[in-house]
Amino acid sequence: MAGPPVTAFVRAGLRLLTVQACFNHERMIGVGVGYATEPLLRALPDGVTGDRYRNAMRRASTYFNAHPYLVGLAVGALARAEHDDVPGPQVERLRTALVSPLGALGDRLVWAGTLPAASAVGLVLSTDARAGLGAIAMLGLYNGPHLLLRVWGLLAGWRYGTRVGRALANPLLRLALRVVGPVAALAIGIALPLVAAHLVGAFDLAVWAGVATGAALAAGVLKWVAPTLGAVRLGLIATAVVVLGAAW
Amino acid sequence: MSGGVLAVLVAWGVVTGVDLVSFLQAMVARPLVAATVAGAILGDPGAGVLVGMVLELFALEVLPVGGARYPDYGPAATAASVVAVGGGVAGVALGVVVGLAVAHLGEWSVVVLRRWNTRRVRDAAPGLDAGDLHTIQRVQLAGIARDALRALVLTLGGIGLAAAARRWPPVEGRAALLLLAVLVGIALATAAMNGKRLAPGRTGFAWLTVGLTGGIAWLALR
Numbered sequence: 001m002a003g004p005p006v007t008a009f010v011r012a013g014l015r016l017l018t019v020q021a022c023f024n025h026e027r028m029i030g031v032g033v034g035y036a037t038e039p040l041l042r043a044l045p046d047g048v049t050g051d052r053y054r055n056a057m058r059r060a061s062t063y064f065n066a067h068p069y070l071v072g073l074a075v076g077a078l079a080r081a082e083h084d085d086v087p088g089p090q091v092e093r094l095r096t097a098l099v100s101p102l103g104a105l106g107d108r109l110v111w112a113g114t115l116p117a118a119s120a121v122g123l124v125l126s127t128d129a130r131a132g133l134g135a136i137a138m139l140g141l142y143n144g145p146h147l148l149l150r151v152w153g154l155l156a157g158w159r160y161g162t163r164v165g166r167a168l169a170n171p172l173l174r175l176a177l178r179v180v181g182p183v184a185a186l187a188i189g190i191a192l193p194l195v196a197a198h199l200v201g202a203f204d205l206a207v208w209a210g211v212a213t214g215a216a217l218a219a220g221v222l223k224w225v226a227p228t229l230g231a232v233r234l235g236l237i238a239t240a241v242v243v244l245g246a247a248w
Numbered sequence: 249m250s251g252g253v254l255a256v257l258v259a260w261g262v263v264t265g266v267d268l269v270s271f272l273q274a275m276v277a278r279p280l281v282a283a284t285v286a287g288a289i290l291g292d293p294g295a296g297v298l299v300g301m302v303l304e305l306f307a308l309e310v311l312p313v314g315g316a317r318y319p320d321y322g323p324a325a326t327a328a329s330v331v332a333v334g335g336g337v338a339g340v341a342l343g344v345v346v347g348l349a350v351a352h353l354g355e356w357s358v359v360v361l362r363r364w365n366t367r368r369v370r371d372a373a374p375g376l377d378a379g380d381l382h383t384i385q386r387v388q389l390a391g392i393a394r395d396a397l398r399a400l401v402l403t404l405g406g407i408g409l410a411a412a413a414r415r416w417p418p419v420e421g422r423a424a425l426l427l428l429a430v431l432v433g434i435a436l437a438t439a440a441m442n443g444k445r446l447a448p449g450r451t452g453f454a455w456l457t458v459g460l461t462g463g464i465a466w467l468a469l470r
Contacts, residue, residue: 021392024368026369032388035388057381058378058379107313112446119307126297138280182446183455189462192439203425208429214435223441
């Protein structure tokens with residue numbers, strides 16, 4: 001089988017950076033998946049004018065949703081399945097089967113792991129006098145694994161094709177899943193006292209009483225009274241109360 | 249603020265807005281990053297860092313899973329820095345308020361954008377169903393353009409709100425300090441509650457507690 005050239009993978013990788021550009025309620029990121037898969041399909045027999053290319057493209061841009069950093073796994077695997085001449089219905093079943101695992105894996109690994117951990121490290125370093133150190137550290141810590149995940153996903157997807165489930169059993173991935181949540185919780189725990197001291201440490205007891213009031217309010221309201229209110233809306237309501245109180 | 253600085257600031261707001269979902273997702277949209285850079289553009293990165301830290305704690309509440317709704321903190325943090333720079337404690341407090349308000353508007357704007365995208369995808373359904381590359385490309389790239397427009401409007405609105413807050417501050421002096429304290433309290437509790445749920449069962453709470461102990465010890469030894 002003559003696979004796609006390296007440039008096709010580079011192009012697909014770059015297009016994957018825009019995979020959510022047309023996020024919508026009908027196909028979710030399906031259009032983005034079709035756009036990213038297309039360079040890998042050009043090397044199908046008969047090229048871009050052939051039936052296989054047209055049919056593959058038709059399948060590629062239907063409904064799909066997953067974590068954006070792991071979509072590459074699906075793009076690679078689906079493109080490989082098309083090159084391996086896997087029957088269309090089986091390609092569609094593979095596509096459907098990948099939605100949940102790639103979503104759940106990415107959510108745990110990135111949104112509930114790498115991101116809060118990098119954020120906490122950034123916050124800790126922001127208490128340093130050198131402004132910008134925290135932001136730089138956060139971007140570095142976050143984007144290393146982020147870009148690695150994207151590149152690995154595309155290449156592993158292509159390598160495994162319809163057996164892409166094996167890629168998800170990667171021992172490094174399993175290890176990361178086990179440790180990243182606790183690491184993030186630990187990092188946030190370390191960050192909180194340092195950030196509190198940095199932001200309001202120089203002020204008097206009344207200010208600390210204000211911090212305690214705000215914290216108790218958030219814990220009470222967001223946990224028991226109105227869990228769906230959200231911290232942003234609670235912050236705006238608290239602001240209105242303080243401003244009205246000051247005016248009164 | 250000169251016209252050049254304003255242009256760079258607006259451009260930065262658009263970059264952070266697009267980074268949220270449409271392009272790259274490198275987390276330059278996170279408030280700590282967005283506010284620090286906005287502060288640097290305005291000549292005071294330190295003020296940007298302060299306002300960004302508070303908003304970052306708020307942002308830790310968000311797990312942007314699936315099609316969940318979430319605030320857009322990039323343009324919000326950019327606007328927040330406009331209030332914070334040169335405004336002292338009151339500037340940081342009002343900056344956080346402006347940031348929260350714009351982030352909330354940003355959440356709504358993302359919902360509107362997704363509906364708009366849905367309509368465009370429906371319109372393009374025949375081409376998409378036929379697997380036509382030009383249709384796919386057009387729909388995809390137009391999605392980025394729509395998001396950039398959303399981010400532009402949000403950033404401009406946010407900067408306008410920030411300018412109003414600077415000109416007519418609703419609280420000053422001691423009241424502003426207390427407002428900042430309450431907001432920091434809400435932000436800290438929000439981050440702690442989120443930290444607790446990052447690991448299954450009681451593990452998250454345990455690790456958070458270990459971290460808190462470590463952080464307090466670090467403070468004591470410093």
